[in-house]
Amino acid sequence: MQRTVFFISDSTGITAETIGNSILAQFEGVQFDKHRLPFTDSAHKAEAAALRIKTNYAQSGQRPIVVNTMAERALCDIVAASGALMLDVFAPFIGPLEEELATKRSGAVNRSHGMVDYAKYEARINATNYALSHDDGMDVDYSQADLILVGVSRSGKTPTCLYMALHYGVSAANYPLTDEDLEKLELPVRLRPYRDRLFGLTIDPQRLAQIREQRRAGSRYATLKQCRWELEQADRLMRQAGIPSLNTTHVSIEEIASKIFDRFGIERTMF
Amino acid sequence: MQRTVFFISDSTGITAETIGNSILAQFEGVQFDKHRLPFTDSAHKAEAAALRIKTNYAQSGQRPIVVNTMAERALCDIVAASGALMLDVFAPFIGPLEEELATKRSGAVNRSHGMVDYAKYEARINATNYALSHDDGMDVDYSQADLILVGVSRSGKTPTCLYMALHYGVSAANYPLTDEDLEKLELPVRLRPYRDRLFGLTIDPQRLAQIREQRRAGSRYATLKQCRWELEQADRLMRQAGIPSLNTTHVSIEEIASKIFDRFGIERTMF
CATH class of the missing domain: 3.40.50 (Rossmann fold)
Structure with missing residues (x-):
């Protein structure tokens, strides 16, 4: 019908x-x-x-x-x-x-x-700029972050940060776990002072391989084996460091954001 | 009350x-x-x-x-x-x-x-990645763009592109008009093949100066005089090139996006 x-x-x-x-x-x-x-x-x-x-x-x-x-x-x-x-x-x-x-x-x-409240508009824009300039984990100062998303490449960190910024004015940074982090099973030094603002995103290995394959077809990066290894290590690292996490495989961006806010007690309403 | x-x-x-x-x-x-x-x-x-x-x-x-x-x-x-x-x-x-x-x-x-439709999720993410990688006007190939936003620095192009990508899966690039473009009053060569996908964002000079002052306090870039000159030249350029445009001063990101879709006859529904 x-x-x-x-x-x-x-x-x-x-x-x-x-x-x-x-x-x-x-x-x-x-x-x-x-x-x-x-x-x-x-x-x-x-x-x-x-x-x-x-x-x-x-x-x-x-x-x-x-x-x-x-x-x-x-x-x-x-x-x-x-x-x-x-x-x-x-x-x-x-x-x-x-x-x-x-x-x-x-x-x-x-x-x-239809109406613009300049203060709110600025909060959205500033948070969006924040997300854009704190997106790659390189050479980044996290002291101003409301929260920091941690996860392997393509686990959904960037769109989630942008969504939280655009709609809630939340300044979210994101840190992609590197192979080095995953091998050492240690929280990167730069993240340690902000332990209580960290949140992990995970994803099913099959789904991650599919997403990566779209991006870099035939690469080692996209193999199920590599995805599985990275995710297992990331899980271990997060558990050891006491970082709460969410599996994003069956969850929309809106729901990921809502669950993160819920976890941190962020009650901010939408713009 | x-x-x-x-x-x-x-x-x-x-x-x-x-x-x-x-x-x-x-x-x-x-x-x-x-x-x-x-x-x-x-x-x-x-x-x-x-x-x-x-x-x-x-x-x-x-x-x-x-x-x-x-x-x-x-x-x-x-x-x-x-x-x-x-x-x-x-x-x-x-x-x-x-x-x-x-x-x-x-x-x-x-x-x-609460439910994820993978095809839609991918469209959102791909469009978001597109917006992120076609954001600065540098060395960019516009052939895959659904539309291209044109305007002076801080006129609202980036958040609008990100919003359209995240919520509608629309691949929007953005081109910041340079001083050289504004002096020559000529559409940059790289944009010419895509004239029918161009849309201009303008803003009131007072408001632009305020936004820029927040970002680079005391700079020439933030003076009312500079903002006024850039916006006048941009207006002239857009009129000459027949680019439709919208003044974003009193308009929310949501409304800017809706008006652009309306202008281009894009009827895509939200994700």
Whole structure:
């Protein structure tokens, strides 16, 4: 079974997409063909969207699903006239909140992604620059790091650091364990003062070999044997040094970041 | 007026936080003190959360607000017993969807952030690596770029490229306009074959000077005069070369990315 879904918004559509994906993932038997219609903020654009949805309905014979975060009632009505199933993301929550807070909403929907708070923006950018300049483990001063990810090459350290920086303003450095570290089974001297900020990433050897093979096909670096050795040594080193770790094989970047924050008691909210 | 908000989830809490922030932003007069309670996936953890919420209620005298994406009814009940206003993110949408799709939800809530699709993961990682290795404009081959961001130093190119890569798997390169480019008012030779993939980022000179001052205090690079000159020349160059552009001063990274995708007709959905 396949259904077409439109994420429609008068702004970026990120909220519509995030909640839409979470809801749709709960219907495992259905294939969803997803489309974004961001910046639908005028009658003209709403009519174009409605036409597109209506055409899809006529061609597929299946009622499309619309996940909607547009604020203006008039625009919602235009889109609803397409005959789609309308899921209004905000509607169910505004009433209870208005009552609880004894105040009317100000109508500035999607502000969270559309407005810039300079202080927060700077925290994101500074943390991103931090992650970029503390990425390779070479000649790096870790004293300013909120945390330091440790692991073998291609275990997911860099994207995790960048994600934590971009979305949470967390300054995360990363240290790739070298063959020398792995042979000696010793925590590099430079990391020792920051033991309580270290977190290890591990991964299944088969998966690591697959990732490395994509990057350097046919290399020793990508052999299962080499991957297995590195991971076993890394595991041993982390256990000896008392570094908490997470196997990232079946875990998304978002979930890795959340679990690390959880472990360190970092409660920072998203930007 | 201040209210405490808890984002509670049996997984990362990203969906709860995203929709929660969007809803709360619509109540401009209220200050929200936000807390995350991710991975609340057992009765034990739900009880700990409920205690914390209840304590907050008793101490503040204000009813806390809970934005909830936990799946299990029993866990929701435990938290609801704290007396907080419960906003259940999924509840309003499951019924209409079950009816429309004539199928019951499978209960795998928050799958969207908790499950790894290797192909998508690789697309994210490959695009992130692409962005990292095509970031400085030096000696770079642009033939594989989905798009190329052009602008003066510190106009927001790097974080935007990283965001588009991490969340959409879009391979975005970036080219920082040099003084030589700006003096000659000519598109660099290497960019010319890719004219239809170029997008310019601009920024207000005051804001740029502020950002640069943070980075290199007291430098000529950070003076308002230098920023103004660079931005004027960059504007001229982009207009002459027919490069679309966006002023990023009051725009979040998310919105910059969405607007660029919109301009290029890129309809890719988030990972």
